[in-house]
Amino acid sequence: MTASPIQILTIEEFLKLPYIEDSPAWEYIDGVAIQKPMPKTRHSLLQKRLLVEIDAHSEVHTALPELRCTFAGRSVVPDVAVIAWERIQVNSMGEPEDNFTASPDWAIEILSPEQKANRVIDNLLHCMKYGCQLGWMIDPDDYSVLIFAPQQDPKVCRGSCQLQVLEQIHLNVTAEQVFAWLKIKK
Numbered sequence: 051m052t053a054s055p056i057q058i059l060t061i062e063e064f065l066k067l068p069y070i071e072d073s074p075a076w077e078y079i080d081g082v083a084i085q086k087p088m089p090k091t092r093h094s095l096l097q098k099r100l101l102v103e104i105d106a107h108s109e110v111h112t113a114l115p116e117l118r119c120t121f122a123g124r125s126v127v128p129d130v131a132v133i134a135w136e137r138i139q140v141n142s143m144g145e146p147e148d149n150f151t152a153s154p155d156w157a158i159e160i161l162s163p164e165q166k167a168n169r170v171i172d173n174l175l176h177c178m179k180y181g182c183q184l185g186w187m188i189d190p191d192d193y194s195v196l197i198f199a200p201q202q203d204p205k206v207c208r209g210s211c212q213l214q215v216l217e218q219i220h221l222n223v224t225a226e227q228v229f230a231w232l233k234i235k236k
Contacts, residue, residue: 056082061123070125075116078125079173086127087162092190092232093129096160099231100130107221110134111155121152122180126173132156132184132216153177156184156216163191174198184216193229 058081059067067083070076074086089097097115104113117131131154139147157177159170167187174185178198185198195207197214207213207225215221 059083061120061125064125065120071118075118075127077127077173078120079169084169087164089129089160090162093160093162095232096188096190096228097129100158100228103221103223104130104132104215104219108216108219110136110218111216112138117150117154119150119152119154119157119177122176124173124176126157126176128154128157128173128177129160130156130158132158132219134218153180153182155182156186156219157182158186158188161187161189161191171196184214186213188228190229190232193225195225195228 059078060081061078064070064078064083067076070083074088076083076085101113101115104111111132111134113130113132115130116127118125118127119131131150133150133154137152137155138150141147154177157174159174161167161170170187174187175198178185178200183200187196189196193208195213197205197207199214209226210224213223213225213228215223
């Protein structure tokens, strides 16, 4: 078996590819186009609940699903990108520009079983390096949340550990509460 060579692209070439907005999304990391895995049910439930909870607890920020963020030589698509309303560029019609060219204020990734944790962590660290104020990697199999914040060591939260959120988001939630969102009541 021979390995097929990896095609190295510029970010401009990547952004012109016709399939990068297909589902699941494609990301651009170190010159290579990489497709994210297709979300499964637990991933989708956590993502949906995070969007609702964050939006319900902040008037300053909005939570957006699968928003392409292209900045500092990468194009990443966090599962949830939380962005201050004032940072969203608008056009002459008062509508948001389609391309977001900065790091989100808070990047949330939900680890899928077929995803490589180090690749997800690498994207979160890239976001942190270029202005992101908070990063979460949620691991549904481990019932843990790995939290990244500027000038702080990463922290693994489980159980009743209070999860760090952005200052202007008035959401008090523990790791245990996040994973309780997966319980389906019939």
